[in-house]
Amino acid sequence: MLALLxxxxxxxxxxxxxxxxxxxxxxxxxxxxxxxxxxxxxKGHSIEESAIEGAVLRLRPIMMTMLVATFGLxxxxxxxxxxxxxxxxFAIVIVGGLSSNLLMSIFLLPTLYxxxxxxxxxxxxxxxxxxxxx
Numbered sequence: 001m002l003a004l005l006x007x008x009x010x011x012x013x014x015x016x017x018x019x020x021x022x023x024x025x026x027x028x029x030x031x032x033x034x035x036x037x038x039x040x041x042x043k044g045h046s047i048e049e050s051a052i053e054g055a056v057l058r059l060r061p062i063m064m065t066m067l068v069a070t071f072g073l074x075x076x077x078x079x080x081x082x083x084x085x086x087x088x089x090f091a092i093v094i095v096g097g098l099s100s101n102l103l104m105s106i107f108l109l110p111t112l113y114x115x116x117x118x119x120x121x122x123x124x125x126x127x128x129x130x131x132x133x134x
Contacts, residue, residue: 003096004089007077014086018093025065026101030109033058035124037113042126047117051110062105066098 004015033054040050076084077091 002100003092006096007092009089009092012086012089015089015093018090019097022094022097022101025069025098026105029058029062029065029101029105033062033105033109034113037110038123039127039130041121042123043130047114047119051114055106055110059106062102066102069098070095 004011009015036058037050037054040053041047045053073091073094076087077095079088079091
C-alpha cells in the first residue's frame with residue numbers, strides 16, 4: 001500500500017491481483033522458513049539458534065526471489081506508455097511488496113518466532129535427509 005501511496009497510484013483491479021500474487025509468495029516464504037526453523041529445533045538446536053540460522057540460510061533464496069521479480073517488473077512499474085494503466089499498478093504492488101517482504105521475512109518473522117515459541121512446543125517429525133547446511 002505504501003508503494004501505491006508513494007507513486008500516487010490508485011488502488012485498482014490490477015493492483016488487487018498484484019496483492020493476491022504477493023500474498024501467495026509471502027505466505028510461501030514464511031511457511032518454508034518456519035518449517036526450516038522447526039527442523040533445526042528437531043535436530044536439537046535452541047530456539048534462538050534455530051531462528052538465527054534459519055534467517056541467515058534463507059536470506060539468499062528470499063533475496064533472489066525479490067531481485068528477480070523486481071528487476072523483471074521494474075520496467076512495467078516505471079512505464080507511462082500506452083497500456084501501462086493496467087500493468088503499472090500490478091508491478092508497483094509486486095516490487096514494493098517483495099522489497100518489504102524481504103525485511104519482514106528476515107528480521108520480523110524470526111523475532112516473532114523466538115517470542116512466541118516455547119521449549120514444550122509440539123514439533124513436526126524430522127524430515128528424512130534433512131541437512132542443516134543445505
